[in-house]
Amino acid sequence: MKIYDDKHIKNVVFVGAHNSGKTTLAETMLFEAGLINRRGTVENKNTVSDYHDVEHERGNSIFATPLHTEWRNYKINIIDTPGLDDFIGEIISSIRVSDTILTVLNAQQGVEVGTEIIWNYIDKYLKPTIFVINQIDHINAKFDESFKSIKNLVGNNAVKMQYPLVVDGAQCIIDVLKMKMYKFSPDGGKPEKLEIPDDQKQLANELNNELIEKAAENDETLMELFFEKGTLNEDEMRVGIKAGMLNHELFPVFCVSALNDMGTGRLMGFIDNVAPAAADLKSEQSMEGKEVNATKENPTALFVFKTVYQPNLGQITFFKVMSGEVRLNDKLVNSRNDETEIINQLFIMDGKERQPVTKLTVGDIGATLKLKFTETNDTLAAPKHAITIKPIKFPPPRVKKAVFVVNTKDEEKLSESLKKIHSQDPTVEISFSSEAKQLILSCQGELHLATIDWTLKNVYGVEARFEKPKIAFRETIQRSSTSNYRHKKQSGGSGQFAEVHLKIEPWNEGMDEPQGFNIRGKEEVDLSWGGKLVFYNCIVGGVIDQRYLPSIMKGVLEVMEEGPLVNSYIRDVRVMVYDGKMHSVDSNDISFKIAGAHAFKEAFLNANPKLLEPVLELIVKVPEEMVGNVMTDLQARRSMIQGIESNNNYQVLKCLTPEAELYGFSTDLRSLTQGRATFKSAFSSYQPVPTNVQKELVNQ
Incomplete structure (x- = not known):
């Protein structure tokens, strides 16, 4: 070739x-x-x-x-x-x-x-x-x-x-x-190449003059020529058009x-x-701040923009030569992991057909097979000339599904297959929700999901099912409550004994310290799932030894990891431990942990507990004539419309929508608008669930 x-x-x-x-x-x-x-x-x-x-x-x-x-x-x-x-x-x-x-x-x-x-x-x-x-x-x-x-x-x-x-x-x-x-x-x-008909000459001349003016605007030399001659020839126009395209x-x-x-x-x-x-094109800036000049004299740098897996070939890596030249058997270093890759094969790809070549020069696009350490967005560079091309930023997913295997023997196979699908398409995201104990697959839409399902079934031989993922609710309280719990266990020898009295209150940033307590210690815990636990030691008279307070807090935290309403995380609570009893022989850490957990759970259920749900900021771009139908659908999903802006022949709706209500929205929006509307969403905050919805969820 x-x-x-x-x-x-x-x-x-x-x-x-x-x-x-x-x-x-x-x-x-x-x-x-x-x-x-x-x-x-x-x-x-x-x-x-x-x-x-x-x-x-x-x-x-x-x-x-x-x-x-x-x-x-x-x-x-x-x-x-x-x-x-x-x-x-x-x-x-x-x-x-x-x-x-x-x-x-x-x-x-x-x-x-x-x-x-x-x-x-x-x-x-x-x-x-x-x-x-x-x-x-x-x-x-x-x-x-x-x-x-x-x-x-x-x-x-x-x-x-x-x-x-x-x-x-x-x-x-x-x-x-x-x-x-x-x-x-x-x-x-x-x-057949012909002269322009007489009845079209005026229009063609007008458009030609407009094209000349547009071409001249993008180059000072051409502008001077245009003023001097009043026109440009075809070659001069090409120069101006190219300059205008480069200037966008x-x-x-x-x-x-x-x-x-x-x-x-x-x-x-x-x-x-x-x-x-x-x-x-203008030279790019690498992640290290170096200029990436598109010349063949510079050290080799390849940017991987696409990865494909084919059953008969394995991994095909597509790249653009950003600088230098790449030849067969070149050794290049992956800037992400410092691994060396050998370019054993070099191709020009035409669909599924491969044409072997011995080298590719700067600016060209090619492919290679079976690289071991390289993924989409990686840079392969000449040794001792490390450089990282700025990666592609992919949009966040719009559809989430919990994914399960039909045959439990395929669990490991599913995991490996999904890794390959993500490698091939970074807009497919795979995560495990430890809270929901579900494998979550996120993608761009229902058609995207159907393609993933097809690939799992037909390429990797994995039968999967997709379900609505569990929503990551949070639990909190709306008023204060007190409780006490005595843990006593005797079974021969040393027993277990602990008694804990505590009060809980809703916590919010900047609130005053609790009144009516002799505060001897305070610990603030930033919870990994959001919000806080503020724990006060208000013990007087030594009724509970100081060393047992961490065990009480540990018991509280264990309950907070699996709230009593719907087994979701608890957040934004403060706890005051103010009284209790201990035994010189039978009291120990485990006893106070159990007593603290029970006292906290009882107090929580008596403190008007409230479910919080994740609310997303949703932006929907919809044709003007279809706004009414889309707004009706959004309101049925408990959305709060925050604003509407005009954008040419479209309306941009900004609203806050509970995540639980967005299931199936991508499909419904496409149906309502014949595929002409788009949306994007991002987490906004946790907000209280309506009472009727909370009752239904708790009953479930």
Whole structure:
């Protein structure tokens, strides 16, 4: 395979909402370049990028798939990404290693919620971006409305490079950079290049002038040329467009029909000639504060952006060469754990097909097999040149499930399988709740969960079931209470004896010290589950020896770890031990621990105990016309609406919602809004549970 230098490698990531046509566009580009003999289709399950069995079964992209094509002495690395935000991790990691983003829009829909979600990440990384309006030959295509929706998203810096036109029943594209009309046969492919029709010349000239002005704005030299000549030639315009893309201040808009192979060759030509390469982007700062310069003369540094497990191959590690060059048998050091990895195999990946290479240069994307110590987000660097590329920050999960094996013999197998799934997709989080004694799987949505279930069953042979996780309630008290307990046990020889009198009260920050007690000691315990226990020694006259106080507190803490209402943690209580009795022979630590626990539990039940539930701050972005239905659903979930803000054609609802009520919200929201709304949540605080809900929970 031909080795390309860094100036002739372009890394382009295809992003866009579900059904925008990304996979079809990638397939058509490979076909146009002659890398495949015939185009596959999503429906026929034979495209290069959608090759996983689960993708064939579900009929949509689930994994980001690296491909490549070659066009006019340039190598274009393409990463085809999913369109559903359940798989946002695949999209974000691809954006992270891209040089240019190609955002594909369905001409019938324009900018959709999925597009907006992805745009937020593009904007965060300030990546050069091309917009491609696809399906222009569809009977319901709305190019002008789609372009308007792009301007609503990115502002007036969106600029038409092309627009579609039907002439004598034939699909055409007017190109305002080249000032030509491309006329396509019904089968697409190479177009006929024609002059722009007379009735389109005024519009084409206006758009060409706008493009010239936008190009000139991004380069001082070009601006001077523009003032001097009043125009720019095509080569000068390319320089200005590229500068604008690098400044994240110019967004070219193209139009294609990927399905019918119209306009894809011209788009690839623009990627070759104008779209930035890795060497054009600003140098990154490493975690150590060093500049990571994209030059082949620098020491080698690879950034791992994706990991895939395949039953017949094992672990496939995808990386971008951030600096230097990587060759077969190179020894590189993992900056996270200082382990040395040997690059025994080196590939260019096209879906499931592997093309062996002997080296890859800076800016290129490749893969290797069976690394022992390396995961997604790791940096592999030349020995003695340690460097850590800034890792990808993945969004927090939105759906949580308790996961159990159907066959208990598979418990260890489940654990190992979930580790691999997390390694492959860091947006899947696995944790064990010691409080609920449940293994918790967190992910991005119900479709994401269904894919995980499919993978466990079909790839790892583990049958699992998913249930609503137990909610981490807390217990506390609302008034003061006193109690005493005598522990007495005699069974021959030394017995057990202890008597404890105590008072408990609700604790809150800044409250006055308890009144009516002779306080001889105070201990504040910051509880690992939140809140505090404040423990007072108020013993007078030596009725209980000082050495037994820690045992009483230990007994109190044991009850606090498993509260009497629903076996949840107790928090924010203060305890005053003020009286009791002991025996010179039979009293010991265990006796006072038991007496303290019983006295505290009795006092707690008499202190108007209250359940607290975790409340989340929930932010929901929903189309204006669907706000009513979503608000009705939120109110049914005991949400407190904190505010509503307008954002273009969307409303952003901010509310506080009990975690217990959010179970199934992701699925219901998608159903209510046809998948057009999104949400995110974060823990806010613990709040009292309504009396009727508490009664039901306690009864359960």
